[in-house]
Amino acid sequence: xxxxxxxxxxxxxxxxxxxxxxxxxxxxxxxxxxxxxxxxxxxxxxxxxxxxxxxxxxxxxxxxxxxxxxxxxxxxxxxxxxxxxxxxxxxxxxxxxxxxxxxxxxxxxxxxxxxxxxxxxxxxxxxxxxxxxxxxxxxxxxxxxxxxxxxxxxxxxxxxxxxxxxxxxxxxxxxxxxxxxxxxxxxxxxxxxxxxxxxxxxxxxxxxxxxxxxxxxxxxxxxxxxxxxxxxxxxxxxxxxxxxxxxxxxxxxxxxxxxxxxxxxxxxxxxxxxxxxxxxxxxxxxxxxxxxxxxxxxxxxxxxxxxxxxxxxxxxxxxxxxxxxxxxx
Amino acid sequence: xxxxxxxxxxxxxxxxxxxxxxxxxxxxxxxxxxxxxxxxxxxxxxxxxxxxxxxxxxxxxxxxxxxxxxxxxxxxxxxxxxxx
Numbered sequence: 236x237x238x239x240x241x242x243x244x245x246x247x248x249x250x251x252x253x254x255x256x257x258x259x260x261x262x263x264x265x266x267x268x269x270x271x272x273x274x275x276x277x278x279x280x281x282x283x284x285x286x287x288x289x290x291x292x293x294x295x296x297x298x299x300x301x302x303x304x305x306x307x308x309x310x311x312x313x314x315x316x317x318x319x320x321x322x323x324x325x326x327x328x329x330x331x332x333x334x335x336x337x338x339x340x341x342x343x344x345x346x347x348x349x350x351x352x353x354x355x356x357x358x359x360x361x362x363x364x365x366x367x368x369x370x371x372x373x374x375x376x377x378x379x380x381x382x383x384x385x386x387x388x389x390x391x392x393x394x395x396x397x398x399x400x401x402x403x404x405x406x407x408x409x410x411x412x413x414x415x416x417x418x419x420x421x422x423x424x425x426x427x428x429x430x431x432x433x434x435x436x437x438x439x440x441x442x443x444x445x446x447x448x449x450x451x452x453x454x455x456x457x458x459x460x461x462x463x464x465x466x467x468x469x470x471x472x473x474x475x476x477x478x479x480x481x482x483x484x485x486x487x488x489x490x491x492x493x494x495x496x497x498x499x500x501x502x503x504x505x506x507x508x509x510x511x512x513x514x515x516x517x518x519x520x521x522x523x524x525x526x527x528x529x530x531x532x533x534x535x536x537x538x539x540x541x542x543x544x545x546x547x548x549x550x551x552x553x554x555x556x557x558x559x560x561x562x563x564x
Numbered sequence: 565x566x567x568x569x570x571x572x573x574x575x576x577x578x579x580x581x582x583x584x585x586x587x588x589x590x591x592x593x594x595x596x597x598x599x600x601x602x603x604x605x606x607x608x609x610x611x612x613x614x615x616x617x618x619x620x621x622x623x624x625x626x627x628x629x630x631x632x633x634x635x636x637x638x639x640x641x642x643x644x645x646x647x648x
Contacts, residue, residue, distance in 0.1 A: 323623060357567070
């Protein structure tokens with residue numbers, strides 16, 4: 236593997252199992268746990284079969300997740316796998332359920348590069364999301380585009396199996412596409428997605444995000460507060476400072492765009508980055524909690540236009556009212 | 565107009581196979597032992613297939629998986645100029 240030759244790679248990319256059914260040097264069929272009937276996903280030539288020691292596991296948890304708390308969802312997912320490391324080259328047959336479940340949104344890095352080239356973009360900013368986008372996110376993309384003189388924004392959604400409370404992909408996509416159609420100039424935004432299991436590794440995952448956005452042809456990645464974090468495991472800007480502290484110079488060609496939370500300022504009558512408004516108190520911003528927004532949408536009450544575009548709110552309200560089984564009067 | 569280079573390579577190295585190779589592998593797989601991988605390992609395969617994890621060729625061994633955190637402190641001492 237090239238990592239042993241000095242390739243910079245931020246997280247272990249491993250196949251961990253309880254045991255390996257073949258010996259080193261043999262071929263192994265890998266089947267898909269996430270599709271019905273567990274069809275073939277890849278074929279592997281097994282180079283080595285090794286075991287992670289307790290120390291190895293502790294090292295990985297500490298470096299990747301900065302915690303060994305079993306309550307951390309990334310730690311829990313990692314620890315639920317076996318300790319046998321089955322390594323070697325693979326050939327991949329398909330993109331699991333992602334193509335079928337998200338046909339309008341799932342894109343390979345190859346397809347995104349091709350489309351960027353076709354659009355004639357050179358400076359491209361990636362925006363990571365897995366949720367609908369409200370004004371704060373929309374304006375953040377616009378700020379990054381302007382500050383970086385970028386040709387376009389790649390909205391790049393994490394696609395995956397739904398958890399309870401998640402908005403279905405089609406609803407989320409429709410609301411994002413509506414926002415792009417109405418509020419961005421033509422040929423300035425691409426709406427796409429990729430299939431991965433989120434690690435919730437915060438800073439380390441932000442670096443992984445940077446690596447694979449570079450592979451998708453992006454020159455910049457927006458990294459905001461608590462990027463890819465969960466709970467209170469990471470400091471607000473750890474996902475930015477890791478690029479200074481732990482990424483060797485020259486290891487990445489992509490640069491990050493360092494963002495803070497954005498919100499609508501009643502004083503300035505526009506969305507601002509909160510760090511740029513040090514004289515503001517929380518009351519000077521239009522701030523709504525996720526729970527509050529969810530409640531309002533379910534009751535058919537549109538959040539204020541400073542928070543959500545009305546056309547976006549309309550799509551989300553229709554969805555929530557349907558699942559709540561209520562109708563707005 | 566040149567796009568930014570992929571990570572550690574001059575071009576993307578997606579591990580997805582073409583239709584002809586897929587048919588060969590499907591036939592071969594019938595003769596091979598198989599294992600159902602974890603969801604995380606499957607996600608890694610999808611990312612390698614789709615070119616996002618260029619230039620990785622497959623799953624890392626133990627040393628590779630531990631290398632960045634364990635050996636490379638400070639990291640810049642471990643990774644000199646890139647040969648690509």
